[in-house]
Every structure is written in C-alpha cells, then in structure tokens.
Amino acid sequence: MDQVRRVGGKGGVGRRRGGRPTLEEVAARAGVGRGTVSRVVNGSQQVSPETKAAVEQAIAELGYVPDRTARALAAGLTDAVALVIPEPEERLFSEPYFAAIISGVSTELAAADKQLLLTLNRDAQERRRLGAYLSGHRVDGVLLVSVHEDEPLPDLLRQIELPAVLSGRRTAGEAVPYVDSDNVAGAREAVAHLAGRGRRSIATIAGPRDMYVGQARLAGYREALSSAGMRAREDLVAYGDFTEAGGRAAARELLAREPDLDAVFAASDLMAAGALRELRAAGRRVPEDVALVGFDDSAVARHTDPALTSVRQPAMEMGRAMVRLLLAEIAERSAEPPHLVLPTELVVRASS
Amino acid sequence: MDQVRRVGGKGGVGRRRGGRPTLEEVAARAGVGRGTVSRVVNGSQQVSPETKAAVEQAIAELGYVPDRTARALAAGLTDAVALVIPEPEERLFSEPYFAAIISGVSTELAAADKQLLLTLNRDAQERRRLGAYLSGHRVDGVLLVSVHEDEPLPDLLRQIELPAVLSGRRTAGEAVPYVDSDNVAGAREAVAHLAGRGRRSIATIAGPRDMYVGQARLAGYREALSSAGMRAREDLVAYGDFTEAGGRAAARELLAREPDLDAVFAASDLMAAGALRELRAAGRRVPEDVALVGFDDSAVARHTDPALTSVRQPAMEMGRAMVRLLLAEIAERSAEPPHLVLPTELVVRASS
DNA sequence: ATCACAACTGGGAGCGCTCCCAACGTACTC
DNA sequence: GAGTACGTTGGGAGCGCTCCCAGTTGTGAT
Numbered sequence: 198m199d200q201v202r203r204v205g206g207k208g209g210v211g212r213r214r215g216g217r218p219t220l221e222e223v224a225a226r227a228g229v230g231r232g233t234v235s236r237v238v239n240g241s242q243q244v245s246p247e248t249k250a251a252v253e254q255a256i257a258e259l260g261y262v263p264d265r266t267a268r269a270l271a272a273g274l275t276d277a278v279a280l281v282i283p284e285p286e287e288r289l290f291s292e293p294y295f296a297a298i299i300s301g302v303s304t305e306l307a308a309a310d311k312q313l314l315l316t317l318n319r320d321a322q323e324r325r326r327l328g329a330y331l332s333g334h335r336v337d338g339v340l341l342v343s344v345h346e347d348e349p350l351p352d353l354l355r356q357i358e359l360p361a362v363l364s365g366r367r368t369a370g371e372a373v374p375y376v377d378s379d380n381v382a383g384a385r386e387a388v389a390h391l392a393g394r395g396r397r398s399i400a401t402i403a404g405p406r407d408m409y410v411g412q413a414r415l416a417g418y419r420e421a422l423s424s425a426g427m428r429a430r431e432d433l434v435a436y437g438d439f440t441e442a443g444g445r446a447a448a449r450e451l452l453a454r455e456p457d458l459d460a461v462f463a464a465s466d467l468m469a470a471g472a473l474r475e476l477r478a479a480g481r482r483v484p485e486d487v488a489l490v491g492f493d494d495s496a497v498a499r500h501t502d503p504a505l506t507s508v509r510q511p512a513m514e515m516g517r518a519m520v521r522l523l524l525a526e527i528a529e530r531s532a533e534p535p536h537l538v539l540p541t542e543l544v545v546r547a548s549s
Numbered sequence: 550m551d552q553v554r555r556v557g558g559k560g561g562v563g564r565r566r567g568g569r570p571t572l573e574e575v576a577a578r579a580g581v582g583r584g585t586v587s588r589v590v591n592g593s594q595q596v597s598p599e600t601k602a603a604v605e606q607a608i609a610e611l612g613y614v615p616d617r618t619a620r621a622l623a624a625g626l627t628d629a630v631a632l633v634i635p636e637p638e639e640r641l642f643s644e645p646y647f648a649a650i651i652s653g654v655s656t657e658l659a660a661a662d663k664q665l666l667l668t669l670n671r672d673a674q675e676r677r678r679l680g681a682y683l684s685g686h687r688v689d690g691v692l693l694v695s696v697h698e699d700e701p702l703p704d705l706l707r708q709i710e711l712p713a714v715l716s717g718r719r720t721a722g723e724a725v726p727y728v729d730s731d732n733v734a735g736a737r738e739a740v741a742h743l744a745g746r747g748r749r750s751i752a753t754i755a756g757p758r759d760m761y762v763g764q765a766r767l768a769g770y771r772e773a774l775s776s777a778g779m780r781a782r783e784d785l786v787a788y789g790d791f792t793e794a795g796g797r798a799a800a801r802e803l804l805a806r807e808p809d810l811d812a813v814f815a816a817s818d819l820m821a822a823g824a825l826r827e828l829r830a831a832g833r834r835v836p837e838d839v840a841l842v843g844f845d846d847s848a849v850a851r852h853t854d855p856a857l858t859s860v861r862q863p864a865m866e867m868g869r870a871m872v873r874l875l876l877a878e879i880a881e882r883s884a885e886p887p888h889l890v891l892p893t894e895l896v897v898r899a900s901s
Numbered sequence: 902a903t904c905a906c907a908a909c910t911g912g913g914a915g916c917g918c919t920c921c922c923a924a925c926g927t928a929c930t931c
Numbered sequence: 932g933a934g935t936a937c938g939t940t941g942g943g944a945g946c947g948c949t950c951c952c953a954g955t956t957g958t959g960a961t
Contacts (some may be wrong), residue, residue, distance in 0.1 A: 217686070266621045270916085314629075334617060335664065500852040
C-alpha cells in the first residue's frame with residue numbers, strides 16, 4: 198500500500214491533493230533543508246542569493262504552492278478575516294451600502310493577501326453559532342457591519358480576544374474599534390440645505406431608535422434646525438426601520454400630524470423612496486410642495502422620479518479603512534480602541 | 550511581511566488564543582483517549598452512551614471548540630467553499646442579482662455548516678493570483694458567478710481537480726456543472742407579452758455577445774417573434790453591456806434606425822432604465838408610445854417611473870442550488886457534469 | 902471452560918508547515 | 932594562533948486534529 202498516496206477524509210472521500218508537492222519535496226529537489234525553503238517562501242533575508250535561486254527554481258519546476266492550512270496550524274495565524282453582516286437579506290439586496298462595504302473590504306484584503314470569510318446572519322440563532330465558528334480558530338479578526346445597540350457579538354469577541362472592527366458604532370462611546378461616517382454632519386448638511394432653500398416646516402423620518410446611526414442622523418437634523426433658528430418640533434419626527442415600507446408609513450404619519458410640512462429629511466434613501474410614494478399619493482408635488490432628501494446616495498436615489506438629493510457615505514472607503522484598522526489590531530493590539538470617522542457629501546438632485 | 554509572528558512551535562504555551570482547550574485536554578479531563586473524544590465530536594456511532602456523556606460533559610466544562618484549521622489539515626477537507634465573482638464593483642453594487650446569489654449561497658452553506666470565502670476579482674491580474682489561492686488547499690470547491698465565455702478559471706479548476714459550479718453557463722454545451730435560469734424562456738415570455746399587447750415593432754437591447762446569457766435572451770426574443778408570426782429584423786437588435794449607459798446608447802441607436810418602434814425588450818433592468826431615459830429624452834411616452842420590458846426584476850425595476858415590467862430570476866434559489874450541486878460534487882464526483890435550469894417569472898408592471 | 906465475534910477504546914503516526922536552536926562556515930580581531 | 936562575531940543552514944519539535952490499527956472487554960455459542 199502506498200502511504201504517500203494515502204488520504205484521509207471519512208467516508209472514503211479522498212483528500213484532493215492530487216500529488217501536490219510539499220515543502221519537503223521542494224527542499225529535497227533544491228538540495229536544502231525545510232527551514233531554508235520556508236525562509237525563501239516567506240521572504241526572509243537570511244538566505245544567500247544562490248540558495249534562494251536554487252529554491253525558487255525548484256518551486257517553479259514543481260509548481261509548488263504553500264498549503265495555507267498547514268501554515269495556519271503551524272503559525273497560529275490564518276490570514277483570514279471574517280466579515281459579519283447581521284442583517285435580513287432584504288436589506289442586503291436593496292442597500293448598495295453593503296455591496297460597497299464588501300467591495301472595499303475585499304479590495305483591501307486582497308492587497309494584503311488575506312482571505313475574506315463572509316457570514317450573513319439573519320437570526321439570533323445563527324448568530325449564536327457564529328460565536329463557536331469564530332472561536333474555532335479560523336480567522337484572525339472580525340469585521341462587523343451594521344451593529345445594533347444590543348448586539349453582543351463585539352463583546353463576545355473581545356472576550357475570546359479576537360480583534361474586531363465595526364462599521365458604525367453601537368453607542369456614542371463605542372468601546373470597540375470602529376469606522377463610521379459622519380452621520381451627524383451629513384444630516385446637518387442635508388437639513389441645512391433644505392432650510393437654505395427656504396423650507397420652513399422640515400420633518401424627518403428617523404432610523405430605528407436602537408441604532409446609533411439613527412440617533413446620529415436625528416441629532417444632525419436637530420442641530421441644523423437649531424442653527425437655522427428653527428424650533429425642533431417633536432411632531433415632525435417619525436421613526437422608520439430603514440425600509441421603503443417603513444418610510445411610507447412614517448410619511449403618512451407626518452402628513453397626518455402636519456399637513457403643511459414642506460420638506461422631509463429621511464435617514465435613508467429607501468425610506469425617502471417610500472415617503473416619495475406616500476407624498477405623491479397624498480397629492481403633494483416633489484419638490485414643489487415638499488422637498489425631499491435621503492441618505493446613502495444609493496442606486497435607488499438615482500432612479501426615483503424626481504431623483505433624490507441624498508447624503509453620500511464613502512462606503513467603499515469605509516470598508517477599506519476597516520480592514521486597515523483590523524490588520525493593525527491583529528499585528529498589535531492597541532491600548533485605546535482606535536476609530537475613524539469619514540466625511541459625507543451632499544449630492545443635490547431634483548427632489549429638493 | 551509577517552515578521553512579528555506570534556509564538557508558535559516550541560514551549561507549548563504562549564500560542565495566540567490563550568487557554569483554548571484542545572482535544573487532548575478534553576480527553577484527559579474525561580479520562581478517555583483522544584480518539585474517543587474525536588469520535589464524540591464527530592458524531593460517530595461507535596461510542597458507548599456513558600463515555601459519550603462523560604466526554605460531552607468535559608467539553609461543556611472546558612468550553613472546548615474544535616480547531617477547524619487542525620481538522621482541515623488532518624482530514625484534508627476544509628469545510629469551506631469559495632464564491633468567485635469576477636466583476637467590476639459597479640455591477641456588484643447595482644445588480645441585486647449578486648446580493649441575492651450571495652444570500653442564497655450563504656444560507657445553504659450555513660445549513661451545511663460550511664464556510665463561505667468570498668473573492669471579488671476585478672481584473673485579470675487578480676484572477677491569476679486566484680489560481681494559486683485556490684490550489685493553496687483552502688477550499689473544497691468553488692462557486693463561480695457570471696462567467697464570460699473566455700473565462701479560463703473553470704478549466705483551470707478542473708485541472709487541479711477542484712470541484713466547481715457555475716451560475717450561468719459559458720456556452721450552450723457547458724462542460725462544467727452549472728445552475729442557470731431559463732433565459733430563453735424568460736425572454737420569450739417577455740416578448741410574447743409585448744406582442745400580446747399588440748406591439749408590432751418590437752426591438753431588443755441585447756447583452757454582450759460574448760456571454761451566453763446575452764445570446765440566450767436574444768434567442769428567446771427571436772423565438773417569440775417567430776411564434777407571433779413576426780419577422781425578426783436585425784435593425785431592431787442593439788447590443789449593450791448590461792449597464793445603464795450601455796442601455797441608453799443602444800436605445801438611441803434603435804431609435805435612429807427605427808423611429809416607429811413601439812416596444813423594447815432590454816436584457817437587463819439597468820439597460821431598460823437607460824433606455825427609459827433615452828426614450829423620454831426622445832419624446833416618447835412609456836408605455837403609451839413605447840412599451841418597455843426589462844430583465845432581472847431588480848430594485849431598479851420598482852423605482853423607475855413607470856415601474857418596469859421585468860423577468861424575475863430566482864437568484865437566491867440559484868445560489869442555494871449551486872451550493873447543493875457543489876456539495877454533491879465534493880462528496881462524490883459525478884461522471885456527467887450535472888446542471889439545473891430554473892424557471893423565470895414575468896412580473897408585469899406599468900411600463901408595458 | 903473455550904472460542905469467535907462484536908462493540909468499544911487508546912494512542913501511534915502522520916497532515917504540511919513554522920519556529921527555534923545548534924552547528925557550521927567565513928571573516929575578522931587580538 | 933585562538934577567539935569572537937556573524938551570516939547561513941539543517942532538522943527536531945511541535946501546532947491540534949483525524950485515521951487506523953491493535954488491543955480490551957463483553958457476549959453468546961460451543
């Protein structure tokens with residue numbers, strides 16, 4: 198029986214390493230020891246040019262590719278990072294924000310030659326299993342997107358000493374490293390823009406109360422009103438859940454409370470799109486009767502009619518920044534959890 | 550690049566994730582051998598109930614979580630699957646199709662307790678590195694989305710004997726396992742719908758010629774015309790690249806060739822959205838003057854004004870099916886490359 | 902009592918790699 | 932000449948697990 202060929206895997210499912218050469222074989226062929234090949238592969242300076250050349254030739258001849266699994270086991274580092282998105286799929290579909298984050302993360306990770314493990318966690322049950330997953334030593338760090346205030350995962354991760362970075366913070370004083378966009382300033386700018394156009398009765402459709410991002414945008418709304426010398430009226434604030442349906446319901450509510458409102462700032466484009474529909478249904482013209490501004494500058498914003506003025510978040514850049522922060526944390530844990538707040542940009546279109 | 554490796558090798562202690570218990574420690578605590586613990590963890594029937602209970606208690610007490618890296622190395626199976634999306638990020642953002650595929654894949658993979666490795670490959674250079682990645686023994690199989698006709702990856706994968714499943718096929722006689730939606734039938738239904746509404750001059754904005762999906766939808770268009778007793782006119786076919794801009798340019802072209810066209814079937818919603826803009830700009834009313842149908846039933850379709858009639862692809866289900874096929878291939882390679890073609894559904898809205 | 906056979910169980914032998922250390926030059930110094 | 936320093940190098944000792952093979956025990960048949 199050939200031990201060389203012998204492969205594991207229960208149920209007879211062969212190990213599929215059809216003769217893939219190992220470090221050892223490269224070493225034999227190059228006439229050097231394992232350690233030397235390892236040094237060459239990992240770019241150590243401690244190898245003489247001639248030896249290096251010989252090893253590289255052997256690698257080329259054999260078509261050797263290092264086994265990352267073995268490397269991970271021996272070195273204790275997996276060179277992989279998990280991206281956790283604890284959201285129902287509807288949002289994943291409709292919010293290009295996620296796609297942009299993923300794209301940014303992917304780009305930056307590829308540059309660092311790290312791998313991306315994607316985890317979509319719809320429900321709490323899956324979330325629980327995730328803990329085991331992550332402690333199963335398969336990733337060096339975790340990227341967490343769209344965390345709710347009561348999300349326990351970040352703390353769990355800290356407990357098992359797995360570096361993590363959030364996109365967005367759970368609270369104002371977030372204790373875990375994060376990257377966020379300047380939601381307060383973005384909202385402020387949007388509302389100031391509305392005020393600047395002479396709108397006097399500016400309502401807002403805020404995000405969920407249990408998400409910092411919702412609170413922040415609402416705070417920006419209030420700040421802008423106050424700066425413009427307007428009184429903040431609680432009856433001009435309605436809450437939505439970032440969905441189109443939620444936005445529509447919120448708009449209906451606002452219209453009922455204040456039929457004369459002449460502007461709406463929605464904390465997401467999807468909610469703005471819902472509001473747009475409701476305003477239309479209620480016979481309001483946009484922007485003539487009611488100006489409308491959204492948040493996210495998503496594809497939806499460009500396709501409504503009229504196209505939505507919206508606050509652009511640098512989602513892709515946020516993804517990249519998250520990775521940079523995470524890799525730094527993996528290399529060396531910093532004493533203070535670092536964070537980064539990126540600026541937003543108001544994109545003015547026909548709706549305001 | 551990784552000089553500051555954190556311990557390992559010798560001394561036994563000091564490894565990265567502090568006191569995570571090992572199989573061996575569980576064995577010691579339960580007073581059994583390693584093999585027995587392994588059997589319990591992997592659900593073997595060959596363990597007496599008492600022993601099993603003892604081991605399970607030890608596992609619970611110690612909070613033991615198997616190390617997947619070690620398992621992968623020893624067993625030769627990684628329990629991970631790569632999802633490769635060789636697309637520029639623009640499409641990833643704008644086409645909810647990808648998000649839906651990802652979501653389906655993720656769901657099905659989670660159910661099988663497998664991990665999802667996501668790889669976005671913008672350019673050919675990254676694509677090349679991918680080969681090494683994949684042969685680096687980190688995944689048991691590969692899911693490939695949106696493959697162009699000249700994509701070499703599937704064949705490369707077959708060469709290194711890594712099971713793969715495509716979403717969509719490269720050619721009519723695809724030799725690699727795939728899951729596809731019935732593009733021909735979908736297009737046929739869309740065009741038949743247009744003909745059924747009395748449209749006589751039905752143009753199409755087809756997808757890229759080098760993608761099977763483009764060809765298939767074009768074929769469906771022709772079949773439907775022929776079934777309706779209409780002559781296929783080549784001047785009523787324009788090609789786009791699945792983007793909005795491409796759709797707009799194609800619509801301009803069509804309008805120039807045949808000002809009297811009264812319907813357009815676009816091979817994607819994004820192209821339909823572009824066409825809608827161009828039709829408007831050219832003074833045509835939709836649907837009164839020109840009826841319009843898209844493909845994909847994406848979020849865009851719902852947000853244009855009028856909302857687009859579109860062909861829905863079961864993208865999420867396709868993702869799930871891909872995983873099922875792949876897992877089957879991993880378990881046991883089938884002689885004939887299996888494939889699955891899922892039905893589409895016409896969603897009629899205001900544009901037609 | 903003996904034997905055959907099954908049901909269990911322990912632990913050796915790796916999987917392919919990284920780490921580290923001792924050992925080897927070689928080139929200087931004193 | 933011995934002594935010191937340093938740049939290289941080979942290979943032992945694991946990393947935590949699975950696989951598999953010999954036990955070991957228990958059971959029923961002879």
